[in-house]
Amino acid sequence: MEIKSPYLLFLGDVPDQLAAKTAMGIVDWRRDWCVGQLRLPGCGADTGLPDLSLDAARDAGAQTLVIGIVNAGGTFPDHWTNVIVDAMRKGFDIASGLHRPLQSIPAIAAAREETGSTVFNIRLSEGGFATGRGTKRIGRRLLTVGTDCSIGKKYAALALEKAMRARGLDAEFRATGQTGILISGRGVAIDAVIADFISGAAEWVSPANHPNHWDVVEGQGSLFHPSFAGVSLGLLHGTQPDAYVVCHEPTRTTMRNVDTPLPTIRQVMDLTETCGRLTNPDIRCVGIAINTAALSEQDAHRVLDETEKEHGLPTSDPVRFSVDAIIDKLIADFSQS
Amino acid sequence: MEIKSPYLLFLGDVPDQLAAKTAMGIVDWRRDWCVGQLRLPGCGADTGLPDLSLDAARDAGAQTLVIGIVNAGGTFPDHWTNVIVDAMRKGFDIASGLHRPLQSIPAIAAAREETGSTVFNIRLSEGGFATGRGTKRIGRRLLTVGTDCSIGKKYAALALEKAMRARGLDAEFRATGQTGILISGRGVAIDAVIADFISGAAEWVSPANHPNHWDVVEGQGSLFHPSFAGVSLGLLHGTQPDAYVVCHEPTRTTMRNVDTPLPTIRQVMDLTETCGRLTNPDIRCVGIAINTAALSEQDAHRVLDETEKEHGLPTSDPVRFSVDAIIDKLIADFSQS
Numbered sequence: 090m091e092i093k094s095p096y097l098l099f100l101g102d103v104p105d106q107l108a109a110k111t112a113m114g115i116v117d118w119r120r121d122w123c124v125g126q127l128r129l130p131g132c133g134a135d136t137g138l139p140d141l142s143l144d145a146a147r148d149a150g151a152q153t154l155v156i157g158i159v160n161a162g163g164t165f166p167d168h169w170t171n172v173i174v175d176a177m178r179k180g181f182d183i184a185s186g187l188h189r190p191l192q193s194i195p196a197i198a199a200a201r202e203e204t205g206s207t208v209f210n211i212r213l214s215e216g217g218f219a220t221g222r223g224t225k226r227i228g229r230r231l232l233t234v235g236t237d238c239s240i241g242k243k244y245a246a247l248a249l250e251k252a253m254r255a256r257g258l259d260a261e262f263r264a265t266g267q268t269g270i271l272i273s274g275r276g277v278a279i280d281a282v283i284a285d286f287i288s289g290a291a292e293w294v295s296p297a298n299h300p301n302h303w304d305v306v307e308g309q310g311s312l313f314h315p316s317f318a319g320v321s322l323g324l325l326h327g328t329q330p331d332a333y334v335v336c337h338e339p340t341r342t343t344m345r346n347v348d349t350p351l352p353t354i355r356q357v358m359d360l361t362e363t364c365g366r367l368t369n370p371d372i373r374c375v376g377i378a379i380n381t382a383a384l385s386e387q388d389a390h391r392v393l394d395e396t397e398k399e400h401g402l403p404t405s406d407p408v409r410f411s412v413d414a415i416i417d418k419l420i421a422d423f424s425q426s
Numbered sequence: 427m428e429i430k431s432p433y434l435l436f437l438g439d440v441p442d443q444l445a446a447k448t449a450m451g452i453v454d455w456r457r458d459w460c461v462g463q464l465r466l467p468g469c470g471a472d473t474g475l476p477d478l479s480l481d482a483a484r485d486a487g488a489q490t491l492v493i494g495i496v497n498a499g500g501t502f503p504d505h506w507t508n509v510i511v512d513a514m515r516k517g518f519d520i521a522s523g524l525h526r527p528l529q530s531i532p533a534i535a536a537a538r539e540e541t542g543s544t545v546f547n548i549r550l551s552e553g554g555f556a557t558g559r560g561t562k563r564i565g566r567r568l569l570t571v572g573t574d575c576s577i578g579k580k581y582a583a584l585a586l587e588k589a590m591r592a593r594g595l596d597a598e599f600r601a602t603g604q605t606g607i608l609i610s611g612r613g614v615a616i617d618a619v620i621a622d623f624i625s626g627a628a629e630w631v632s633p634a635n636h637p638n639h640w641d642v643v644e645g646q647g648s649l650f651h652p653s654f655a656g657v658s659l660g661l662l663h664g665t666q667p668d669a670y671v672v673c674h675e676p677t678r679t680t681m682r683n684v685d686t687p688l689p690t691i692r693q694v695m696d697l698t699e700t701c702g703r704l705t706n707p708d709i710r711c712v713g714i715a716i717n718t719a720a721l722s723e724q725d726a727h728r729v730l731d732e733t734e735k736e737h738g739l740p741t742s743d744p745v746r747f748s749v750d751a752i753i754d755k756l757i758a759d760f761s762q763s
Contacts, residue, residue, distance in 0.1 A: 223652025223684050280622040287621050287656040312659075315560025315705050319624040319660030326652045347560050349704065360700065367686065368652050 092184050092209055092274050094122040097146040097176075098136060098157040101169050102129040109134035111186055112157025114268040118247050124149040126157075127172070134158075143172075143179050153209075155271055156185040165189055170196050177206040184209040186267030186278070211267045212281040221288025221327045223368045228298030229423065232330035233308040233378070234361050236337045236352050238317060238345045241408070242308035243269050245336050245378040248407035250305045252416050260303040263294050265324060269307045279309055280320050287320060291327025306330070312360050313352040314344050322364060329368035332419060333361055338380040339392050354400065375422060376415030377404040429521050429546055429611050431459040434483040434513075435473060435494040438506050439466040446471035448523055449494025451605040455584050461486040463494075464509070471495075480509075480516050490546075492608055493522040502526055507533050514543040521546040523604030523615070548604045549618040558625025558664045560705045565635030566760065569667035570645040570715070571698050573674045573689050575654060575682045578745070579645035580606050582673050582715040585744035587642045589753050597640040600631050602661060606644045616646055617657050624657060628664025643667070649697050650689040651681050659701060666705035669756060670698060675717040676729050691737065712759060713752030714741040 098112040106113065116123055116136045125141030128134070136157075141149065154176040165187060173183055173191065177200040185191050190210045192198040201208055231249065233242040246262055246269075253260035262269070264276025282290045295304040306328045310317030335358060341351050358374055365372040377396055381389035389406060397404040403414035435449040443450065453460060453473045462478030465471070473494075478486065491513040502524060510520055510528065514537040522528050527547045529535040538545055568586065570579040583599055583606075590597035599606070601613025619627045632641040643665045647654030672695060678688050695711055702709035714733055718726035726743060734741035740751035 220653040220683075223686050280620075282621050283617075284619050284621050284624050284657045284660070285617040285654065288653055312701075313704055315663045316557040316625055317622065318663055318701070318704070319656035319658075320621045321656075322649075322659045323621070323656030326655055346557075349560050363697065363700070364649075364655070367650060367655070 092271065093152040093182060094119070094274065095124045095149070095151050096122055096153050096155045096271070097141060097143070097151040097181070098123055098126045098138065098155050099172065100126055100128045100132050100134050100136070101158055101166070102131040103158050104133045106134050109136065109158050111159055111268045111271065112136050112155070114243065115155065115157060115271050117244075118272045124151045127154070129168070129172070143176050143181070147179055147181070152182060153184050154181040156183070156187060157271075159186070165191070165194060170194055173197055174200040177201065177204045180204075180206070182207040182209065184211060184271060186211045186271070188212055211270050212278045218282060218286040218289040218293055220286060221292050221323070223288075223326065223329075225329065225369070226292070226297040227300055228302045228304065229332070230295050230304045230306060230328050230330045231332045231334065231375070231419070232306045232325065232328045233334050233336055234321070234325070234357060235308055235311045235335070236313065236354060236357050237311050237341060238314055240338045241336045241378060241380040245334055245407045246305045246307045247272065248412050249334065249415065252412045253303060253305065253419070256416055256420070258303055258420075259299065259301060260305055263304045263306040265291070265294060265307045265309050279324055280317065284319065287323025288327035291324045295328050308336070311344070311352070312357065312364065313349070315347055315349050325361065325365050326368050330365060330372055331369060331423065332373060332375045333365070334376045334378050334415065335361075335374060336378045336380065338383070340383045354396065358400075373422065374402055375419045376412070377402050378407045378412075379404060381406040381409055429608065430489040430519060431456070431611065432461045432486070432488050433459055433490050433492045433608070434478060434480070434488040434518070435460055435463045435475065435492050436509065437463055437465045437469050437471050437473070438495055438503070439468040440495050441470045443471050446473065446495050448496055448605045448608065449473050449492070451580065452492065452494060452608050454581075455609045461488045464491070466505070466509070480513050480518070484516055484518070489519060490521050491518040493520070493524060494608075496523070502528070502531060507531055510534055511537040514538065514541045517541075517543070519544040519546065521548060521608060523548045523608070525549055548607050549615040555619060555623040555626040555630055557623060558629050558660070560625075560663065560666075562666065562706070563629070563634040564637055565639045565641065566669070567632050567641045567643060567665050567667045568669045568671065568712070568756070569643045569662065569665045570671050570673055571658070571662070571694060572645055572648045572672070573650065573691060573694050574648050574678060575651055577675045577678075578673045578715060578717040582671055582744045583642045583644045584609065585749050586671065586752065589749045590640060590642065590756070593753055593757070595640055595757075596636065596638060597642055600641045600643045602628070602631060602644045602646050616661055617654065621656065624660025625664035628661045632665050645673070648681070648689070649694065649701065650686070652684055652686050662698065662702050663705050667702060667709055668706060668760065669710060669712040670702070671713045671715050671752065672698070672711060673715045673717065675720070677720045691733065710759065711739055712756045713749070714739055715744045715749075716741060718743040718746055
C-alpha cells in the first residue's frame with residue numbers, strides 16, 4: 090500500500106478540531122504533501138490550508154482525497170458519499186481511515202468499478218500477516234511507548250526521526266496507525282489486525298535492515314490501558330526495540346475513555362523492560378517525552394527538569410522543544426555496540 | 427451463536443490424531459453430545475466413536491456436522507466440500523473452526539442458499555464487540571494462564587468447572603477458542619477478533635453475574651509467547667480474574683513453534699499479577715496445573731510434590747488426578763470475602 094500524494098484533505102462537516110485529528114496530523118508533519126482542504130457547510134474544523142474545490146485541487150496536482158477525520162462510530166454520513174463519488178469521477182484516489190470499508194457503500198463501490206480509482210481503506214489490512222516469530226532481526230529499532238493512548242507517541246516518533254536524520258543517522262518512521270500511514274504513505278493499522286497477528290504485523294512493519302539502520306516505530310495504546318494493552322504488548326514484542334522513549338502527559342489523572350488511573354513513568358518503564366526483554370534482552374530507555382501542551386512555558390520547563398532528575402534520562406517535549414539530548418544518549422549508547 | 431447438538435464429527439482424511447485435536451477435545455469432554463465420526467478413506471485419526479454415514483448419523487439424531495480438525499494453513503481441500511454440501515442437503519447445520527469462512531467456497535455458499543442450513547464459522551466473530559472498559563463487574567472469575575500455548579489451559583478450566591460444580595459451586599466454563607466453543611456450544615474465538623477489541627470480547631464472554639457465580643475462563647497463549655502475548659494480556663485484562671491457575675508442561679524447553687525458552691511458573695505468576703492488578707487489584711493464584719502426560723505416574727507425583735512445595739500452592743494434573751485441593755483453596759480464599 091503506497092498512497093499517492095499530493096493530498097486534498099476532506100473534513101466534511103465535523104463539529105470541531107478534535108474530529109479532524111487525522112488531517113491536523115498530516116498538516117503538522119507533511120504540509121508540503123497537501124494542496125488544500127475540502128469542507129462542507131457547517132464544518133467546525135480548520136487545518137489552515139486553503140479551501141479548494143475538487144476541480145481546483147485537481148488543477149493544483151492533488152492525487153488522493155484523504156478522509157482526514159475520525160468518527161467514534163466509524164459510520165459514513167450519506168451526504169459525504171456524493172463528494173467521494175464526485176472526486177472519483179474527477180480522477181482522485183480515495184484514502185480512508187474509517188472502520189467501515191468505503192466500498193461497502195454501494196454508490197462508492199459502483200464508482201470504483203466505473204472510474205478505476207483506488208480506494209485505500211487504511212484500517213483494513215489487505216492480505217494476511219504471519220504470526221510473530223520473536224527471532225532477532227538485523228537493524229535497530231526505537232519504539233515510543235506511553236502512559237496512555239493519544240498522548241503524543243506518534244509526534245514523538247516523528248520528531249525523533251527528524252532529529253536523527255538531521256544528525257546523519259539512517260532513520261525511518263514506521264507507521265502503526267491511520268494518521269501515521271497517511272503521514273508516511275505506508276504502514277499498518279496495528280489495532281485493526283486480527284488478534285493472533287499483532288506481533289507478526291509489527292515484525293512486518295519493522296523488518297530486517299542494515300545493521301545501523303533505525304526504524305522509529307510509532308507506539309500504540311499503553312501496556313496499562315484496559316482497552317488496548319494487548320495491542321501495545323504485541324507491538325512491543327514484534328518491534329523488539331533496542332531503545333524506547335516513554336511518552337507522558339502530566340496533567341492527566343485517568344486514562345483516556347476509562348476510569349483507570351494513569352500509571353507512573355516508572356511503572357511503564359518497568360513493565361516495558363520486563364515484557365520487552367522477551368524479544369530483546371538489551372532493551373533500554375533512552376529518554377522521556379512529555380506532552381506539555383497544557384502547561385505554560387515556565388511550568389513545562391519545571392516538569393521537564395523534575396522528570397529528568399527523577400529518572401536520570403534526557404527529557405523533553407518533542408513538539409515544543411528540542412530532542413537533541415535524547416539523540417545524544419541514543420548515539421552514545423549505541424555507537425560502540 | 428448457539429450450536430445445536432448432537433454432533434457428527436467430520437475428520438476428513440487428516441493424517442494423524444494431532445490434526446483432529448478439536449474432535450478429540452469434544453469427545454473428551456462432551457462424548458454424550460456426539461453420535462459418531464465421519465472419516466474419508468486414508469484418515470489417520472480416530473476419536474473412538476462409531477463411524478457413521480451422514481444418513482445413519484441423521485437417523486441417530488445428529489443436528490450439526492462439526493469440522494473437528496485443525497489445519498495449519500486454514501485451507502479447505504476441495505474433496506471435503508462435497509461431503510459438506512451433502513450434509514447440508516440432508517439437513518445438517520455445519521460448524522467450522524477453520525480460518526476461512528466456509529461460505530467463501532462457492533458450492534457451500536450455494537448450498538446454504540438452497541437448503542437454509544446454518545453455517546457457524548466459529549473463528550469469525552459476527553457483529554462487533556465494544557472496546558474493553560476495565561470496570562469491575564459483579565460475579566467471580568477464574569482464568570487459566572500458561573507458561574506456553576497448547577499446554578492444557580482448556581482442559582484445566584473444564585476440569586475445574588466440573589469439580590466446582592461437584593462441590594456445589596455455581597460454575598460455568600467460558601470458551602475463548604474454537605474447541606472450547608464446540609464443547610460448550612458458545613463463546614468467542616478471542617484470537618480471531620480485531621486487536622482493538624480483545625479485552626472487550628473478554629468482557630463480553632464473562633459478563634456481570636450473581637455475586638457467587640464463577641465464570642471459569644479458558645486461557646489462551648501465554649504472556650511470554652512472542653506470537654500471542656497480546657491476546658493473553660487482553661484476555662487477562664478483560665476477564666479481570668479474582669483467581670487464576672497456572673498451567674505448565676514440565677518437559678518442554680522452548681515455546682511452541684518458536685525458539686523462545688519457556689518461562690518459569692514464578693515468572694508467569696509475577697507478570698500475571700503485575701498486569702492483572704490493572705483490572706482486579708485482588709487477583710490471586712489458587713493453584714498450579716501440571717500436564718504430566720509425558721511422565722510416568724511416579725515421576726508425575728514427584729514433579730507435583732516438588733512444584734507444590736516450591737510455590738506453596740495446591741498442584742495437580744487436572745486430567746490425570748483430582749483438582750480437589752485447588753477447589754479447597756478457592757473455597758477457603760473466597761468464602762469470607
